Amino acid sequence: MELTVDGERFTVTRRAGSPGVYDFDWKSGPNTGYGFMTAVHGGASLERTALEEAARGFLREVDPATGYLAE
Structure with missing residues (x-):
């Protein structure tokens, strides 16, 4: 599934063999x-x-300078 949240694009897939994991x-x-x-x-x-x-929560935690989760 393609998902756009706050202008950011994600591809979301259900993990094979792991029910409830995305x-x-x-x-x-x-x-x-x-x-x-x-x-x-x-x-x-x-x-x-x-x-x-879930995507919004992730984006809130990203450091804009690095593009990775803030420590």
């Missing part, structure tokens, strides 16, 4: 192949709005 590839980010994952307890599916919120 991988986010940050397509518009400055670092190729960088992204994050999120998981739901019990393997439930996430709705699009929950995926968008």
